[in-house]
Amino acid sequence: MKELLSAQNIDYQERAREVAEKYVRPRAAELDETGEYGWDILEKLKEYELTGVWIPEEFGGKGSGVLDMCLIVEQLSRACGGVGVAYAVNALGSFPIVLGGTQEQKERYLPAIASGEQLIAFGLSEKASGSDAGSLRTTAIKDGDDYVLNGEKKWNTNGGVASVFTIYALTEPDRGMRGISPFIVERETPGFTVGKREDTLGIRTVSVNELEFEDCRVPATQLLGGKERGGFRNAMMTLDRARPGVAAQALGLAQGAFEWALRYTSERRQFGQTVMSHQAIQFMLADMATQVEAARQMVYTAARVIDSGSKNVNKIAAMAKVFATDTAMRVTTDAVQLFGGYGYCRDYPIEKYMRDAKITQIYEGTNQVQRLVIGRSLTRELKELTGHLDVTIEHFPEVEDS
Numbered sequence: 074m075k076e077l078l079s080a081q082n083i084d085y086q087e088r089a090r091e092v093a094e095k096y097v098r099p100r101a102a103e104l105d106e107t108g109e110y111g112w113d114i115l116e117k118l119k120e121y122e123l124t125g126v127w128i129p130e131e132f133g134g135k136g137s138g139v140l141d142m143c144l145i146v147e148q149l150s151r152a153c154g155g156v157g158v159a160y161a162v163n164a165l166g167s168f169p170i171v172l173g174g175t176q177e178q179k180e181r182y183l184p185a186i187a188s189g190e191q192l193i194a195f196g197l198s199e200k201a202s203g204s205d206a207g208s209l210r211t212t213a214i215k216d217g218d219d220y221v222l223n224g225e226k227k228w229n230t231n232g233g234v235a236s237v238f239t240i241y242a243l244t245e246p247d248r249g250m251r252g253i254s255p256f257i258v259e260r261e262t263p264g265f266t267v268g269k270r271e272d273t274l275g276i277r278t279v280s281v282n283e284l285e286f287e288d289c290r291v292p293a294t295q296l297l298g299g300k301e302r303g304g305f306r307n308a309m310m311t312l313d314r315a316r317p318g319v320a321a322q323a324l325g326l327a328q329g330a331f332e333w334a335l336r337y338t339s340e341r342r343q344f345g346q347t348v349m350s351h352q353a354i355q356f357m358l359a360d361m362a363t364q365v366e367a368a369r370q371m372v373y374t375a376a377r378v379i380d381s382g383s384k385n386v387n388k389i390a391a392m393a394k395v396f397a398t399d400t401a402m403r404v405t406t407d408a409v410q411l412f413g414g415y416g417y418c419r420d421y422p423i424e425k426y427m428r429d430a431k432i433t434q435i436y437e438g439t440n441q442v443q444r445l446v447i448g449r450s451l452t453r454e455l456k457e458l459t460g461h462l463d464v465t466i467e468h469f470p471e472v473e474d475s
């Protein structure tokens with residue numbers, strides 16, 4: 074629904090669509106097969122001035138916000154979910170610096186990310202701390218003018234290609250999550266190794282790696298914001314702003330799979346007519362289209378709330394992530410169903426959508442964690458949500474025990 078978008082939004086959407094159709098779609102199957110990173114696509118994103126648009130102008134970006142980022146991710150993901158996240162994860166990696174970096178740190182790191190010269194990744198999760206992010210164990214102990222990092226990180230999307238990493242570590246291990254501080258770590262830092270690459274079900278063009286820190290010494294200037302503590306809050310605020318990006322990836326995947334299903338069912342004939350003209354199939358397509366449109370409105374709304382500068386973005390970001398990613402899983406699975414046996418084969422483009430969609434329900438906080446976030450918000454807002462209802466339990470009819 075272009076009517077609801079600004080001229081700037083449409084401009085980004087159209088440029089991203091052109092990159093997706095001309096350069097991403099023809100490469101999607103090959104990138105999936107080989108697991109190569111789409112360096113040629115990154116060059117096109119630079120040429121079309123689509124990299125790092127969320128970074129403030131003062132630091133070389135376009136200052137364009139989360140909605141424009143989501144519109145770009147959606148278009149890229151329509152053609153390839155892996156390319157969509159390869160782009161979006163740079164927002165996840167750089168939001169900690171945008172939100173909490175010192176002026177010097179922003180000047181040093183953000184321009185190269187904005188221009189696409191450098192890629193960045195976000196290091197929070199560990200083998201034993203995924204959903205329970207606050208229980209991470211990597212340490213960063215002050216030693217003179219340096220911090221010495223020891224530990225490991227897991228599920229680092231972009232790990233294989235990033236030059237810069239935002240890393241969360243305990244500067245005061247006995248304070249638990251309150252002792253977490255964020256750091257900026259450069260790839261070439263001695264003692265830092267990008268380890269094992271995961272063999273993933275989908276988004277195979279993106280390298281997801283383990284990270285290892287062994288007496289990795291970084292100068293104190295790499296402590297994000299120049300102050301210890303506050304790392305957990307920085308990570309949570311980052312995720313609040315990045316989750317709509319995952320939701321946009323899911324939205325693009327759902328839209329892309331739906332378009333293929335529409336096209337296929339309008340051409341494939343069974344029982345003397347197109348598959349689409351069977352009412353059972355029309356109903357499926359109608360549900361898919363409705364769900365995709367509902368997800369779109371939710372994602373755009375969450376992005377707009379964030380761009381408005383509201384501090385209260387936690388719940389809406391989680392809702393958009395849950396809704397869009399559950400929609401993507403349903404719609405891509407239905408799309409495979411509509412392709413019948415062909416949908417199950419790699420000769421056809423559709424099964425990849427389903428494989429790519431699955432991770433959106435898992436990363437950047439599982440959908441169970443999102444529901445926890447929404448539920449906690451509801452508990453906090455209980456008074457506000459129900460205060461006008463003058464109802465107490467005595468007003469409800471009593472049910473007599475039989």
Ligand code: CAA
Pocket residue numbers: 162165195197198203204205206207228229230231250305306309310312313387435436437438439442445446
């Ligand atoms: N904004 C600001 N502060 C927040 C916050 C938010 N959204 N959420 C929590 N906090 C603050 C709280 O106010 C609290 O502060 P005080 O200590 O001052 O009171 C503190 O953080 C602790 O909050 P909780 O008690 O709510 O913490 P919790 O341990 O119960 O955890 C959680 C809450 C929501 C489950 C959180 O751990 C979470 O989001 N987990 C999922 C982590 C996640 O998304 N990981 C994915 C990483 S990225 C990835 O997937 C890989 C990739 O590369 C794509």
